[in-house]
Amino acid sequence: MDELIRSTDGKEITPSVVCFEADGSVLVGDAAKRQLRMDPDNVVVGIKRHMGTSFDLEFHGIRYTPEAISGIILKRLVMDAQDHFGARSTSLRAVITVPAYFGVAEKEATYAAARIAGIDCLELLAEPVAAVYAYGVEKAGDGGSLVFDLGGGTFDVAVVGMADRRPRIWAVDGETRLGGLDWDQRMFDLLWERLVTQGIDEGAEFDEDFAAALSTEAELLKRNLSVREAGKVRIRYDGRMYTVSVTRSAFEEATSDLVIMCIEAAKRVLATARELGARSVERVLLVGGSTRMPMIRAALEAGLGLPVIIHDPDKAVARGAAVLASMVGASKGAGQYRSAGILGPKTVAPVLPKAIGIKLYSSSLPVRPEPYVCCIIPQNTLLPVVKKRVTVATALSKQSKARIELYEQAGVIVSDEIEGNRLLFDGEVTGIASAPAGSPIHLDVSVSIEGRIEVEAVDGSTGKTLRVDAFIHGVVDEGELAEQTDNVSGLMVL
Numbered sequence: 001m002d003e004l005i006r007s008t009d010g011k012e013i014t015p016s017v018v019c020f021e022a023d024g025s026v027l028v029g030d031a032a033k034r035q036l037r038m039d040p041d042n043v044v045v046g047i048k049r050h051m052g053t054s055f056d057l058e059f060h061g062i063r064y065t066p067e068a069i070s071g072i073i074l075k076r077l078v079m080d081a082q083d084h085f086g087a088r089s090t091s092l093r094a095v096i097t098v099p100a101y102f103g104v105a106e107k108e109a110t111y112a113a114a115r116i117a118g119i120d121c122l123e124l125l126a127e128p129v130a131a132v133y134a135y136g137v138e139k140a141g142d143g144g145s146l147v148f149d150l151g152g153g154t155f156d157v158a159v160v161g162m163a164d165r166r167p168r169i170w171a172v173d174g175e176t177r178l179g180g181l182d183w184d185q186r187m188f189d190l191l192w193e194r195l196v197t198q199g200i201d202e203g204a205e206f207d208e209d210f211a212a213a214l215s216t217e218a219e220l221l222k223r224n225l226s227v228r229e230a231g232k233v234r235i236r237y238d239g240r241m242y243t244v245s246v247t248r249s250a251f252e253e254a255t256s257d258l259v260i261m262c263i264e265a266a267k268r269v270l271a272t273a274r275e276l277g278a279r280s281v282e283r284v285l286l287v288g289g290s291t292r293m294p295m296i297r298a299a300l301e302a303g304l305g306l307p308v309i310i311h312d313p314d315k316a317v318a319r320g321a322a323v324l325a326s327m328v329g330a331s332k333g334a335g336q337y338r339s340a341g342i343l344g345p346k347t348v349a350p351v352l353p354k355a356i357g358i359k360l361y362s363s364s365l366p367v368r369p370e371p372y373v374c375c376i377i378p379q380n381t382l383l384p385v386v387k388k389r390v391t392v393a394t395a396l397s398k399q400s401k402a403r404i405e406l407y408e409q410a411g412v413i414v415s416d417e418i419e420g421n422r423l424l425f426d427g428e429v430t431g432i433a434s435a436p437a438g439s440p441i442h443l444d445v446s447v448s449i450e451g452r453i454e455v456e457a458v459d460g461s462t463g464k465t466l467r468v469d470a471f472i473h474g475v476v477d478e479g480e481l482a483e484q485t486d487n488v489s490g491l492m493v494l
Contacts, residue, residue, distance in 0.1 A: 020059035028076035052105030071116030101174035128158035130320030143282035159273035168349035170273035427470025
């Protein structure tokens with residue numbers, strides 16, 4: 001029977017919440033969450049949304065990047081696992097799950113977080129893929145599944161099926177900044193509006209202690225409305241007790257636009273999967289604690305007309321990751337893997353969640369006065385992508401180096417405007433042979449099965465391999481990584 005390792009406080013799920021204490025200790029999980037009321041300025045919630053971005057935070061005079069804060073959470077999980085198994089190994093390996101819609105920068109930041117936590121990341125696994133490992137796609141035969149993953153901070157939807165007797169992802173969609181936290185905020189807003197009608201001082205909204213307390217109550221009420229038709233909150237401010245009642249229907253009305261966003265993404269991914277050759281999709285698999293809200297299941301059934309299956313959605317991703325970890329961590333061909341309704345030693349082929357484009361300057365008629373982004377690898381391309389060749393040309397005579405910029409292009413219809421895309425890969429090619437303007441440079445762009453990007457360059461005139469120096473935007477470099485590792489190692493994780 002599968003068993004989930006419990007945290008030090010006996011819980012099977014550790015919330016991604018971190019609290020920095022003045023004494024150099026740091027709380028993770030429920031203990032940190034409880035500090036939201038008393039010490040909101042030193043509590044971090046939803047850091048997953050900021051992975052792959054420059055979002056530094058300072059606590060007690062020390063700077064922490066999103067990689068470091070995520071590393072602290074991973075470190076706490078490692079400590080719990082070590083306590084459970086009685087192990088104190090300094091060489092730790094793990095499979096880490098990430099949202100399927102995480103792009104290259106977010107994934108590179110996750111690898112950095114693992115290094116900060118002292119983990120050798122065997123593989124980054126897309127959360128819908130982990131769910132497939134947990135649910136078991138062999139049971140489904142050739143019929144595909146739509147995996148609908150709505151967690152606390154992110155939202156993914158993916159169509160997973162079979163192709164040539166191999167499980168694969170056909171298409172992904174989602175939002176890295178949509179999740180249960182947004183429903184929490186809507187409940188907060190709903191409660192606040194009703195408190196105002198009861199005459200509460202409008203300055204209370206800016207009272208950090210009161211706002212933290214109301215946020216906690218909002219989340220609890222949201223959870224309660226998943227199993228009850230109505231609920232109430234009692235909260236004190238300035239010597240007066242306020243009681244606010246909210247019905248499930250009122251909450252559903254206040255969040256209907258969020259549900260519509262989710263259903264539209266599900267419809268898009270179904271249409272894309274069919275265009276790419278997917279066979280019938282026969283079911284919806286729910287993943288993530290936020291899918292417990294009845295409004296989600298009802299909207300999916302009504303909007304897609306497919307049966308919706310929910311089974312322990314909070315733990316499906318962890319369970320699936322454990323299955324893959326047992327496979328990739330074992331020696332090649334060694335042993336038999338327990339199937340027991342689980343996938344077994346077949347890898348699920350992932351896809352590129354966001355298109356990749358290159359910045360170009362117009363060199364042919366009609367001439368464009370401004371640079372633009374040209375898509376070179378479309379969204380939902382099957383991974384890995386091996387040496388996708390793109391040929392560019394020098395702009396000047398005797399040009400010895402060239403700047404290469406790759407962008408992530410999100411959305412159903414990608415934009416060719418620089419401002420409409422996210423700079424991903426900023427590199428410089430050097431060693432170009434002296435030649436006339438317009439001489440070719442061949443770029444070979446590769447994306448690994450884990451979503452890591454690599455660019456090689458070849459001088460088109462000489463065939464010589466050129467040097468490429470580059471960095472990924474929004475991810476710490478080696479110097480920052482060492483600094484953040486030192487910052488985290490100096491903390492006592494509780």
